[in-house]
Amino acid sequence: MATPANLPGDGTRATLAQVAARAGVSASTASLAFSGAGPVADETRERVLAAARELDYGGPDPRARSLRTGRSGIIAVVMEDRIRVAFRDPMVVTLLDGIADEIGNAGYSLLLLTDSLERAEGGLRDAPMDAALLLGCSTDLDPAVRVLSQRQVPLIGVEAEPRQGLPMVDIDNRAGMRRLAEHFAELGHERVAVITLPMDRDHTRGPLTQVWQDSSVAYTGLERLSGVRDVFPDAPAVVAAGSLIEEGLIAARALLDAEPGLTAIVGQSDLLALGAIQAAEERGLRVPQDISIAGFDGARIDGLSRHRLTTVVQPSVEKGRAAARLALAALAGEPVENIAFTTELRIGDTTASPRRG
Amino acid sequence: MATPANLPGDGTRATLAQVAARAGVSASTASLAFSGAGPVADETRERVLAAARELDYGGPDPRARSLRTGRSGIIAVVMEDRIRVAFRDPMVVTLLDGIADEIGNAGYSLLLLTDSLERAEGGLRDAPMDAALLLGCSTDLDPAVRVLSQRQVPLIGVEAEPRQGLPMVDIDNRAGMRRLAEHFAELGHERVAVITLPMDRDHTRGPLTQVWQDSSVAYTGLERLSGVRDVFPDAPAVVAAGSLIEEGLIAARALLDAEPGLTAIVGQSDLLALGAIQAAEERGLRVPQDISIAGFDGARIDGLSRHRLTTVVQPSVEKGRAAARLALAALAGEPVENIAFTTELRIGDTTASPRRG
DNA sequence: AGAGGCGGTCGAATCGATTCGACACCCGAG
DNA sequence: CTCGGGTGTCGAATCGATTCGACCGCCTCT
Numbered sequence: 001m002a003t004p005a006n007l008p009g010d011g012t013r014a015t016l017a018q019v020a021a022r023a024g025v026s027a028s029t030a031s032l033a034f035s036g037a038g039p040v041a042d043e044t045r046e047r048v049l050a051a052a053r054e055l056d057y058g059g060p061d062p063r064a065r066s067l068r069t070g071r072s073g074i075i076a077v078v079m080e081d082r083i084r085v086a087f088r089d090p091m092v093v094t095l096l097d098g099i100a101d102e103i104g105n106a107g108y109s110l111l112l113l114t115d116s117l118e119r120a121e122g123g124l125r126d127a128p129m130d131a132a133l134l135l136g137c138s139t140d141l142d143p144a145v146r147v148l149s150q151r152q153v154p155l156i157g158v159e160a161e162p163r164q165g166l167p168m169v170d171i172d173n174r175a176g177m178r179r180l181a182e183h184f185a186e187l188g189h190e191r192v193a194v195i196t197l198p199m200d201r202d203h204t205r206g207p208l209t210q211v212w213q214d215s216s217v218a219y220t221g222l223e224r225l226s227g228v229r230d231v232f233p234d235a236p237a238v239v240a241a242g243s244l245i246e247e248g249l250i251a252a253r254a255l256l257d258a259e260p261g262l263t264a265i266v267g268q269s270d271l272l273a274l275g276a277i278q279a280a281e282e283r284g285l286r287v288p289q290d291i292s293i294a295g296f297d298g299a300r301i302d303g304l305s306r307h308r309l310t311t312v313v314q315p316s317v318e319k320g321r322a323a324a325r326l327a328l329a330a331l332a333g334e335p336v337e338n339i340a341f342t343t344e345l346r347i348g349d350t351t352a353s354p355r356r357g
Numbered sequence: 358m359a360t361p362a363n364l365p366g367d368g369t370r371a372t373l374a375q376v377a378a379r380a381g382v383s384a385s386t387a388s389l390a391f392s393g394a395g396p397v398a399d400e401t402r403e404r405v406l407a408a409a410r411e412l413d414y415g416g417p418d419p420r421a422r423s424l425r426t427g428r429s430g431i432i433a434v435v436m437e438d439r440i441r442v443a444f445r446d447p448m449v450v451t452l453l454d455g456i457a458d459e460i461g462n463a464g465y466s467l468l469l470l471t472d473s474l475e476r477a478e479g480g481l482r483d484a485p486m487d488a489a490l491l492l493g494c495s496t497d498l499d500p501a502v503r504v505l506s507q508r509q510v511p512l513i514g515v516e517a518e519p520r521q522g523l524p525m526v527d528i529d530n531r532a533g534m535r536r537l538a539e540h541f542a543e544l545g546h547e548r549v550a551v552i553t554l555p556m557d558r559d560h561t562r563g564p565l566t567q568v569w570q571d572s573s574v575a576y577t578g579l580e581r582l583s584g585v586r587d588v589f590p591d592a593p594a595v596v597a598a599g600s601l602i603e604e605g606l607i608a609a610r611a612l613l614d615a616e617p618g619l620t621a622i623v624g625q626s627d628l629l630a631l632g633a634i635q636a637a638e639e640r641g642l643r644v645p646q647d648i649s650i651a652g653f654d655g656a657r658i659d660g661l662s663r664h665r666l667t668t669v670v671q672p673s674v675e676k677g678r679a680a681a682r683l684a685l686a687a688l689a690g691e692p693v694e695n696i697a698f699t700t701e702l703r704i705g706d707t708t709a710s711p712r713r714g
Numbered sequence: 715a716g717a718g719g720c721g722g723t724c725g726a727a728t729c730g731a732t733t734c735g736a737c738a739c740c741c742g743a744g
Numbered sequence: 745c746t747c748g749g750g751t752g753t754c755g756a757a758t759c760g761a762t763t764c765g766a767c768c769g770c771c772t773c774t
Contacts, residue, residue, distance in 0.1 A: 013509050015730055026754045031732060038733090039751055058507035062485040063424045064730030067759050072420060073483050074431075074468070084454035084674075087444050088659060097441035100471060109480040110469045111431070114457060123466040126430050128419040128485060150415035152370050245659045271659075302445060302602045302628075317441075372760060383724045388762060395763090396721055421760030424729050 014055040023051035034060055072128035075103045075327055076111040076153075078144055080136040080201065083114055089243045089271070090299045091316050092135070095158065098320020099133060106328050129153055131327040134160050154330035158323045161219035167336040169323040173220055176312040176343030177227025177266070180294055183310070183345060184264050185231050187353045189292065192264040194228050194237040195251040195272045197221035205250065207258070208237035224268045224296060240272055248275020256283060263291060263354035270295035270311055277307060277350065288352035298346060308348035315341050371412040380408035391417055429485035432460050432684055433468040433510075435501055437493040437558065440471055446600045447656045448626070448673050449492070452515065455677020456490060463685050486510055488684040491517050511687035515680045518576040524693040526680040530577055533669040533700030534584025534623070537651055540667070540702060541621050542588050544710045546649065549621045551585050551594040552608040552629045554578035562607065564615070565594035581625045581653060597629055605632020613640060620648060620711035627652035627668055634664060634707065645709035655703060665705035672698050 020030035025044060032038040033048040040048075051057075066072040077099060079086050086092050100110050108130070113123045124147045131154040134144065145166065148155055157168040184192055196208060199218045208225070221239075228235050238254050240247040248267055252275060255265060265280075267273030273295030277287050285291045287307065298313030322339045330336045377387035382401060389395040390405040397405075408414075423429040434456060436443050443449050457467050465487070470480045481504045488511040491501065502523065505512055514525040541549050553565060556575045565582070578596075585592050595611050597604040605624055609632060612622060622637075624630030630652030634644050642648045644664065655670030679696045687693045 016732095017730075027731080028733075028755075029753055032753090035732080039753090041752060044752080056507060058504065059482055060732090061424075061730055062483050063420070063427070063429060064759090065483075065732075066485065067418075067420045067424045067730080067761085068732045070420070070759075072485060073480075074485075082454060083457050084451055087450040087453075088447075090445075093444045094441055096444075097439060100440050100469065104471070104480070107479050107483075109484045112457065112467045112469050114461070123430075123461070125416055126419050126422075126464075127466045128423065128429060128431070147415065150413060373762095374760075384761080385725075385763075386723055389723090392762080396723090398722060401722080417762090418760055421729090422762075424731085424760080425762045427729075 013061070014052075014057040016057075016060055019048060019051045019055055019057045022055060023048045031060070066128060071130055071331075073108050074111050074127075074129045075099075075108045075324070076113050076123075076127065076129040076132040078113045078124070078132055078134050078148075081114065083112070085242065086114070089269070090301060091243070091269070091297050091314075094299075094316040095135070095320040095323075098317035098322075099324045100320075101317075102321045102324035103328065106324075108328075124148060125151070130331055131156065133158055133323050133327060134166075136160065154327065154336075156323050156326045156330070156336070158319065159220050167326055167330070167338055169319055169326060169339045169341075171314045171319065171341045171343055173223035173343075174227040174230070176314070176345070177224045177268075177296065178230045179227075179343075179345045180266065180296070180310075180312050181228045181231035183347065183351065184266075184292065184294070187292065187351060189264045189354055190232075191259065191261045192228065192232045192235050192266060193255045193259055193262055194225055194235050195248055195255065195265065195267045195276060196225055196237050196239050197268045197272075198242055199239045203241040204239065205241045205247075206239055207254075208239050221268055228266055235266075240268075243269040243271050245271050245275040245278070248272035249279050250275070252276035252279030256280070256285075264351070265291065265293050267293070267295045270297045270299040270301060270309055273309055273311070273350075274301070277309075288350050290355065292351040292354070294351055298344075307350045310348040310351040311346050313344045313346045370418070371409075371414040373414075373417055376405060376408045376412055376414050379412060380404045388417070423485060428487055428688075430465055431468050431484075431486045432456075432465045432681070433470050433480075433484065433486040433489040435470045435481070435489055435491050438471065440469070442599065443471070446626070446628070447658060448600070448654050448671075451656075451673040452492070452677040452680075455674035455679075456681045457677075458674075459678045459681035460685065463681075465685075481505060482508075488513065488688055490515055490680050490684060491523075493517065511684060511693075513680050513683045513687065513693070515676065516577050524683055524687070524695055526676055526683060526696045526698075528671045528676065528698045528700055530580035530700075531584040531587070533671070533702070534581045534625075534653065535587045536584075536700075536702045537623065537653070537667075537669050538585045538588035540704065540708065541623075541649065541651070544649065544708060546621045546711055547589075548616065548618045549585065549589045549592050549623060550612045550616055550619055551582055551592050552605055552612065552622065552624045552633060553582055553594050553596050554600055554625045554629075555598055556596045560598040561596065562598045562604075563596055564611075565596050578625055585623055592623075597625075600626040600628050602628050602632040602635070605629035606636050607632070609633035609636030613637070613642075621708070622648065622650050624650070624652045627654045627656040627658060627666055630666055630668070630707075631658070634666075645707050646712065649708040649711070651708055655701075664707045667705040667708040668703055670701045670703045 016030050017027045020027045030048050032040045033045040111129055124144055132148050134157045155166055157166045160168055199221055225237055236259055238251040240251045252265060265276045267276050273293050276293050280287055280291050287293055294310040296312045298311050319341055326336050373387050374384045377384045387405050389397045390402040468486055481501055489505050491514045512523055514523045517525055556578055582594055593616055595608045597608045622633045624633050630650050633650045637644055637648050644650055651667040653669045655668050676698055683693050
């Protein structure tokens with residue numbers, strides 16, 4: 001069990017120098033033979049590769065290479081939540097997919113750092129990386145930013161709070177939500193409530209208090225809220241503990257209890273909205289006849305609900321791709337600038353005019 | 358935009374040697390001051406750290422460190438599907454969460470390699486890593502195994518086909534399914550069908566053909582199938598294109614069309630089973646009165662379905678943790694052995710005796 | 715008082731590759 | 745015949761840290 005059967009059991013890897021010696025060339029030439037940079041006679045290259053095969057040499061050691069070249073071929077993604085939590089959000093998954101695809105095409109690999117604060121310091125400080133993408137909206141990422149920029153690692157923010165010197169990819173959260181709110185207004189709604197994304201790292205539930213609104217912890221959530229309040233300045237809001245259906249359910253129950261005259265609920269994500277639909281239905285309210293419900297994201301959610309949710313569609317995969325391209329550009333020394341995507345209102349069958357009376 | 362505001366703009370990082378010089382000590386001592394290994398006078402350490410602060414030195418370069426120590430602090434996870442696909446499966450997510458948690462605690466970071474075959478060769482060959490976990494059941498991972506073991510990277514398999522010299526973490530897929538099948542038998546079912554996990558990389562749908570059964574591409578799926586067939590040798594099976602609700606829906610429709618007398622459907626995952634429930638209900642069949650449906654995994658699925666699904670519960674997070682621990686053990690030079698978890702039948706309200714007649 | 719041990723520091727070797735400038739050689743053109 | 749230029753190869757420096765052995769006081773124990 002110690003040595004897999006398919007290994008020659010010597011236990012220590014051959015080095016480029018050994019391969020070169022065996023092939024009767026210098027290390028420099030052997031290096032060229034592997035990397036393909038610089039001119040090498042075909043016959044020489046063959047000899048080197050043959051020697052490598054004989055020694056079971058699998059190519060240059062990434063560690064040594066990366067010391068010398070200053071590149072590790074790794075781009076990190078820093079998230080706030082642990083995987084189990086973050087990846088239940090389809091938006092995170094698609095975003096990550098876009099990132100992975102783009103950097104993969106460029107020959108980079110993806111390092112996943114879930115910033116469990118203290119602990120991740122380890123990863124942030126010690127892991128090799130050529131660039132890092134910061135996911136999430138909280139200013140708690142601050143220490144991460146400090147550590148990484150001290151390490152001179154190019155940083156790109158995604159859905160992050162704008163910050164001096166941090167290039168960003170974002171969407172027009174506020175404008176998108178405003179358009180949705182206008183849609184509600186046009187339908188004749190007056191009492192609209194909001195279920196927001198989590199506002200702090202502890203994922204505290206409850207009515208949105210002034211404290212949160214001031215401390216701008218959760219940039220995305222507050223932006224989306226502003227969009228709604230541009231149209232309905234007094235719209236009450238409840239904070240959910242996560243972008244999850246069951247959290248939408250919990251929050252919507254609270255809203256329905258606290259705000260009797262409600263005719264519409266906006267979830268700051270599609271999952272939250274779906275939870276709200278469940279909450280409405282469990283009280284015998286029909287959607288959209290008795291109450292209108294809309295979300296945000298345009299997530300394609302597998303096998304759920306008979307409704308086509310009215311929502312604000314954002315290009316999540318593209319956002320990931322763009323962020324990755326920004327990182328690659330930064331690595332190439334090209335200028336990096338902010339990118340903002342626009343969202344699009346998609347009207348489904350979960351919104352309608354409120355009943356009169 | 359070129360240099361973030363919080364950086365001193367010199368553009369080149371200080372080195373340990375410079376810090377040491379500035380502190381008036383040797384590089385060796387400075388190194389000790391940072392790593393904490395070896396004795397350093399408090400006053401000296403202070404001086405070193407102060408010098409580091411003045412030079413904005415963020416600690417030793419991971420690249421150099423990893424060349425010298427032979428460790429990169431990175432453990433890779435190799436998956437077959439691209440992120441968007443793989444992460445829709447809650448089992449993959451929880452598994453990964455377990456892995457990330459465990460290796461994070463040990464100070465390692467997680468490198469995500471989605472093995473898009475040709476392309477990932479890049480990552481597999483060039484990315485620094487101290488160990489790798491191979492996720493998935495397909496023999497297509499073969500090239501990955503070859504490349505990595507040539508690089509002397511310790512390998513651990515998860516849900517992989519048993520293979521000489523590849524330590525593994527697995528569950529008793531077959532026994533678990535057999536117990537579920539026995540449950541059906543006890544209830545009096547005779548016509549039981551199976552919806553299987555994907556059987557090849559192309560995610561081909563359709564009735565399970567002999568070809569697939571021979572080529573043992575998808576180890577897990579075939580094991581789970583065997584478990585059912587231990588009890589119902591002739592149980593028909595349809596292959597789904599993914600572990601997704603909508604795939605379960607599609608497959609179950611096909612089954613209901615093709616097998617009129619069916620009284621029970623086993624999904625090889627909970628998502629597939631949920632799809633099957635939807636398929637049944639859209640035909641007016643009540644679950645479990647008209648048809649019994651069960652799954653596998655014991656996934657906690659957010660906000661779905663009014664049923665408590667009968668299922669075979671597997672310890673997914675624990676599986677991840679165990680795999681991670683195996684990798685860590687291998688790195689520590691400790692002996693590594695296979696680990697098998699056992700599953701547990703959890704009876705919900707989606708299974709009952711078939712109606713007489 | 716001498717020996718041994720320990721805390722603290724330093725030099726030098728080392729990890730395994732990449733890369734740049736130099737060099738030798740051969741060819742064709744002038 | 746010689747010079748210029750391209751091709752293929754090599755030596756040596758370099759990337760930035762870690763680590764091992766040596767060294768030097770100084771304290772303690774006998």
